[in-house]
Each structure stands twice: as C-alpha cells, then as structure tokens.
Amino acid sequence: MSFVKISWVVSLSFFLGVSAWGGDYRGALYTLSQTDDQAILISALHQNGTAEYVTAVQTGGKGSGARGPDALQSSDSLLVHDDSLFAVNPASDELSLFSINPAEPWDIQQVGNNSWSGGNYPTSIAVSPDGNKACVTNAGSDSNVRCFDITRNGLELISSFNFDLGLNQTNPPVGPPKTPSDLAFTSDGQILLVTVKGSGNATEGPAGRIELFDVSSDCISHKSTLYPATGPGGLPFSITPIANSGAYLVTDPAVGADLIRIERDGSVSYNASITIPGQAATCWSAYSSVTDQYFTIDLATAKITPLSINSTTLEPTLLPGVNITYISENPGSLIDGRIAHFSDQQDYLYSLVAGDQTVRIFSLSAGHQGGLSDSIQTYELGAAFNSTGGAVGTSIEGLAVFLRPSWY
Incomplete structure (x- = not known):
C-alpha cells in the first residue's frame, strides 16, 4: 500500500463548471509538455470517453526540450499508481511525485521536492505492486537503473543499488539504438524487467536485451540478461503483461513485437516474434x-494494430488496424498509448500524436472483435494548452490515466 496520502482541501471543480461529486466526469488524462519549464497537462475525461482541457501543473524540472517526436525514446515516462502520479524531468535529471485527489483527479499536489534520478536523463518509471518502491531508467552519460523507497515525504534513493547499463551515451542521449526503453515489475513484485535497445545493427554493437532483477523488501540485485526473439540488432521497447499467462508482449521496431514468458528462476520458457506487416x-x-485485445502503436506509420493473443498457447492473431492520418488527413507521429477501463462493457484507447499535439480517442466496447473503428474524438490538447499562454511543441510525450473510484 502506498505511503503517499494527502488530505485534500482545494478543489479545481470551478475549472469545469460542475461539481466533481456529480456531473459526467469520470477521470483525468495526464501528459508531459517536455518544455524547459516542464508541466503536467491535465484533462478531464467525460463518461463517454472524450477529453476536455483543465489546467497545467509545473513539475519544477526540465523536459526534453525541442528534440522532435519521441524525444524520450521510451515508455512509461509518466505513470499513475493508485492515487500517485510519477513523472520524469529528463533534462534536469529529476523525478517528480504528485498525489492525486481521487474525487477530482485533475487536482494534483506535489509530494516533497523533486528527487535526483540517480543518473542522467531519466526516461521511464515503474512502481512495485505494493506501492513501496519505484525504479527508473537513466538514458544519458550515466545510464543506469536506480530504485527508490516511496515515502510520505517523497522519493528516497536506495543508495545500495546502482546497475550500470554501460551504454556509453551522451547528455542528451542519441538514439533510439543503445537506449533503455521501459521497465516493469512482475505481478508479484519479485522481478523487475528492463528493456534495452541494441545497436540496431548486429555487426556494430550489442543486441537488444532484457535485464532481470530480483526484488525483495530490503534488496534489489541483478539476476540475469535475456536476449529477445529477434536476436542481434533487436530493439525491445514497451512491456505489456499478457493476461492470465505470466508472459509479456514486448514491442520491437526491428520486427513488430516479441512474446516472452519468464519463469521465477529467470529462465525463458517461451520466446517468439510477431511480424507486423508494413510496420x-x-x-x-x-x-x-x-x-x-492488445493494441500496438507504430510511430513512423502512425498506425494502431490490434491483435488477440491466446493466453494458453500464446498464439497471436492480427486484426485490421487504423492509420490515424487517414482519419484526419493530418500527418502525425503516434508516440504513446493508454487504455482506460471505464466498466466491464467499455474501455477507451488514448494515443498521443506529437505531429499535431492531439490525442486520438477510440471506443472499445464489449462484443466488438473486429479491431479499431474510427476515433470518437481528435482532442486538440496542444492548442488548448497554448491558448492559455503555454507553449508545447512536437516533443510532447508521456501519457497516463486516472479513473475516479466508483464510490465518488
């Protein structure tokens, strides 16, 4: 259980013109501006899944700056766990922690001061299932994996753990090859997985890899190194657990995706690739x-491809995808995606587009098995923020969702 608990007094409901105890607001959508004065851009989510801009909250750190789409070359740069929000500030080597008001999730308050990330240019965050530990990948010249205790006063660096990724990078890093991509805890919290992209060319450097770490209540230690199914030159990226299987879908722009089942002893009992045509x-x-269904997101083709995966055999089936350019006739670079579970009958997919600073929103209803249909909203997030005096460019990145508990 997370130690971060705040008593809430201030309400932002006046931004919305409705009472948060009623109205049709279901939750909040967060993203990072990636500007020098980094801010979390906060939008309210309606019951029908559409979004409405509310406000921006400064992190006190620095974003990546103007480095183009996918400036972080990673996943999970912004993360919700329970009623806490974690954010990276890459250019200032810092992490920020906020507590979310569960009744009005557009109302967030910083917990403690920003924490040093333990290296240079943090890009991804993971939180243990019990909410007691957070771990981060640093992608810059001091490229490593560091972990923190989560306390009521903020994040406290665990000084005894420092795993060097040995990437020989710069500040900021040059990639995507030879940069960390993502990290995630297993559902029991006993293993931490970290994906690291290879050189992109088997003759020029190391292959992509997955680092595994043992996690206990008082210790974190390196366990083993795994090489993904694509072999030398692989670029393992985001990590998504496969439901009811103990396996993981690991996206990989070298081929499409990998399917990997990791046992408790660190061995691999299943390892295969999924080729996504035209990716x-x-x-x-x-x-x-x-x-x-699982939804893969392609930055370069601006395409979302659904697939189903048999939880027993891990056999994948690709379904018809959607190219967001065809929807709006505007070019864009899809750079992240989140699914919000509104009910047993309704999910929504949110995908951030750096090319025009929008969020494309898709309805995922029970019984709909044919892949994605047209989006229900092209949400003009960047324009809404800029109209308030902000300034966000093509490096906008990071996406997270919080849904109000049913009792609110």
Whole structure:
C-alpha cells in the first residue's frame, strides 16, 4: 500500500463548471509538455470517453526540450499508481511525485521536492505492486537503473543499488539504438524487467536485451540478461503483461513485437516474434480487458494494430488496424498509448500524436472483435494548452490515466 496520502482541501471543480461529486466526469488524462519549464497537462475525461482541457501543473524540472517526436525514446515516462502520479524531468535529471485527489483527479499536489534520478536523463518509471518502491531508467552519460523507497515525504534513493547499463551515451542521449526503453515489475513484485535497445545493427554493437532483477523488501540485485526473439540488432521497447499467462508482449521496431514468458528462476520458457506487416517503428502497446485485445502503436506509420493473443498457447492473431492520418488527413507521429477501463462493457484507447499535439480517442466496447473503428474524438490538447499562454511543441510525450473510484 502506498505511503503517499494527502488530505485534500482545494478543489479545481470551478475549472469545469460542475461539481466533481456529480456531473459526467469520470477521470483525468495526464501528459508531459517536455518544455524547459516542464508541466503536467491535465484533462478531464467525460463518461463517454472524450477529453476536455483543465489546467497545467509545473513539475519544477526540465523536459526534453525541442528534440522532435519521441524525444524520450521510451515508455512509461509518466505513470499513475493508485492515487500517485510519477513523472520524469529528463533534462534536469529529476523525478517528480504528485498525489492525486481521487474525487477530482485533475487536482494534483506535489509530494516533497523533486528527487535526483540517480543518473542522467531519466526516461521511464515503474512502481512495485505494493506501492513501496519505484525504479527508473537513466538514458544519458550515466545510464543506469536506480530504485527508490516511496515515502510520505517523497522519493528516497536506495543508495545500495546502482546497475550500470554501460551504454556509453551522451547528455542528451542519441538514439533510439543503445537506449533503455521501459521497465516493469512482475505481478508479484519479485522481478523487475528492463528493456534495452541494441545497436540496431548486429555487426556494430550489442543486441537488444532484457535485464532481470530480483526484488525483495530490503534488496534489489541483478539476476540475469535475456536476449529477445529477434536476436542481434533487436530493439525491445514497451512491456505489456499478457493476461492470465505470466508472459509479456514486448514491442520491437526491428520486427513488430516479441512474446516472452519468464519463469521465477529467470529462465525463458517461451520466446517468439510477431511480424507486423508494413510496420516501421512499433514502440508501444496497451491491453483492453473488455475486448481482450492488445493494441500496438507504430510511430513512423502512425498506425494502431490490434491483435488477440491466446493466453494458453500464446498464439497471436492480427486484426485490421487504423492509420490515424487517414482519419484526419493530418500527418502525425503516434508516440504513446493508454487504455482506460471505464466498466466491464467499455474501455477507451488514448494515443498521443506529437505531429499535431492531439490525442486520438477510440471506443472499445464489449462484443466488438473486429479491431479499431474510427476515433470518437481528435482532442486538440496542444492548442488548448497554448491558448492559455503555454507553449508545447512536437516533443510532447508521456501519457497516463486516472479513473475516479466508483464510490465518488
């Protein structure tokens, strides 16, 4: 259980013109501006899944700056766990922790001061299932994996753990090859997985890999190194658990995706690749429990491809995808995706587009097994923020969702 608990007094409901105890607001959508004065851009989510801009809250740190789409070359740079929100500030080597008001999730308050990330240029965050530990990948010249205790006063670095990724990078890093991509805890919290992209060319450097770490209540230690199914040159990216299987879908722009089952002893009992036809940079994925489908997101082709995966055999089936350019006739670079579980009958997919600073929103309803249909909203997030005096460019990145508990 997380130690971060705040008593809430201030309400932001006046931004919305409704009472948060009623109205039709279901939750909040968060993203990072990636500007020098980094801010979390906060939008309210309606009951029908559409989004409405509310406000921006400064992190006190620095974003990546103007480095183009996918400036972080990673997943999970912004993460919700219980009623806490974690954010990276890459250019200032810091992490920020906020507590979310569960009744009005557009109302967030920083917990403690920003924490040093333990290296240079943090890009991804994971939180243990019990909410007691957070771990981060640093992608810059001091490229490593560091972990923190989560306390009521903020994040406290665990000084005894420092795993050097040995990437020989710069500040900021040059990639995507030879950069960390994502990290995730197993459901029991006993293993931490970290994906690291290879050189992109088997003759020029190391292959992509997955680092495994043992996690206990008082210790974190390196366990083993795994090489993904694509072999030398692989670029393992985001990590999505496969429901009811103990396996993981790992996107990989070198081929599409990998399916990997990791046992408790660190051995691999299943390892295979999924080739996504026509893919160019499949970097993110998300799972919908309502449709029991996985959605991969391709930055370069601006395409979302659904697939189903048999939880017993791990056999994948690709379904018809959607190219967001065809929907709006505007070019865009899809750079992240999140699925919000509204009910047993309804999920929504949110995908951030750096090319025009929008969020494309798709309805995922029970019984719909044919892949994605047209989006229900092209949400003009960047324009809404800029109209308030902000300034967000093509490096906008990071996406997270919080849904109000049913009793509110």
